[in-house]
Amino acid sequence: xxxxxxxxxxxxxRNTRLFLKFGSSSQVQTIHxxxxxxxxxxxxxxxEVSNRLALAQALALNANRVLDVGCGVGASLFSLLSQxxxxxxxxxxxxxxxxxxxxxxxxxxxxxxxxxxxxxFAHLPLAPGYFDLAYSIEAFIHAPNPRQYFxxxxxxxxxxxxxxxxxxxxxxxxxxxxxAVYRAGWHAPNLLVPSTAAEMAGEFGFALLQESDQTPxxxxxxxxxxxxxxxxxxxxxxxxxxxxxxxxxxxxxxxQALHAGCLTYRWLVWEKTA
Numbered sequence: 233x234x235x236x237x238x239x240x241x242x243x244x245x246r247n248t249r250l251f252l253k254f255g256s257s258s259q260v261q262t263i264h265x266x267x268x269x270x271x272x273x274x275x276x277x278x279x280e281v282s283n284r285l286a287l288a289q290a291l292a293l294n295a296n297r298v299l300d301v302g303c304g305v306g307a308s309l310f311s312l313l314s315q316x317x318x319x320x321x322x323x324x325x326x327x328x329x330x331x332x333x334x335x336x337x338x339x340x341x342x343x344x345x346x347x348x349x350x351x352x353f354a355h356l357p358l359a360p361g362y363f364d365l366a367y368s369i370e371a372f373i374h375a376p377n378p379r380q381y382f383x384x385x386x387x388x389x390x391x392x393x394x395x396x397x398x399x400x401x402x403x404x405x406x407x408x409x410x411x412a413v414y415r416a417g418w419h420a421p422n423l424l425v426p427s428t429a430a431e432m433a434g435e436f437g438f439a440l441l442q443e444s445d446q447t448p449x450x451x452x453x454x455x456x457x458x459x460x461x462x463x464x465x466x467x468x469x470x471x472x473x474x475x476x477x478x479x480x481x482x483x484x485x486x487x488q489a490l491h492a493g494c495l496t497y498r499w500l501v502w503e504k505t506a
Contacts, residue, residue, distance in 0.1 A: 234376070237326065243418075244330060245328070247476065248333070260276045260279040261305055262283070263304040264398075283307075286298075291317075297319070297321070299367070300312075300322070301356075301385065306337050310341050313344045314341065319345060323347070331348045331350040353384060355384070360387050361389065363388050364390060364394075372399040373399050374420060382435070386438065390504070392504065400490075401425065401495065403496060406492075410486075410494070417479055429500065430502075438504055439505045450497060455488070467481055
């Protein structure tokens with residue numbers, strides 16, 4: 233069945249607290265992967281690396297207003313605002329639970345001007361041309377229609393503003409049965425080849441500035457292929473029993489696909505030129 237926006241919303245409504253408890257750090261509270269770059273030797277620091285990528289863009293632009301498209305519970309936005317010249321930030325999430333948790337977390341940072349909106353990022357309820365920087369960390373894959381994602385980003389960014397995306401992208405020509413398990417388990421309909429994403433972005437006035445492969449900085453946990461297939465066979469009947477089961481199988485499939493080279497974890501930055 234096609235993955236819809238309500239599917240993605242329900243996925244995060246059911247799983248956010250579990251992700252925070254078992255997949256994150258109490259210090260950082262991000263819902264994305266750790267990047268173990270040189271010099272990083274602990275989980276909180278590794279979880280902050282992707283936030284630093286966004287921060288570097290804010291500093292390069294001297295950005296005043298930033299937008300986190302798919303903000304989780306606000307951790308990345310708080311990190312960026314506390315270290316950059318940005319005076320205001322907005323986080324957008326499909327999940328009412330995440331928006332409530334983000335607003336609660338904002339009380340810990342009274343000096344930061346951070347607002348959180350429960351909305352579909354394909355239909356942003358935000359003023360046009362308002363933001364200097366928009367970024368998405370592991371949210372782009374959830375867009376059922378990536379063109380709408382780029383159209384909305386282009387609408388809310390000022391000319392010369394930037395859009396940055398950190399997410400999984402298909403390797404050209406690669407094929408694996410694990411990709412279907414990943415798409416279904418993680419509600420990720422939008423797996424694209426990077427060049428296709430760049431072409432789509434170009435339709436809305438974006439020019440690609442940077443692209444880097446962050447996959448080498450992941451600590452992959454791929455299993456021997458026969459064992460992974462056995463686990464899939466054993467747990468697939470439980471797919472609808474508990475919401476964590478699809479997520480766990482999707483996570484396993486992601487590890488297998490990254491290890492096989494079918495997917496890469498990439499950072500892309502575009503500038504709005506028109």
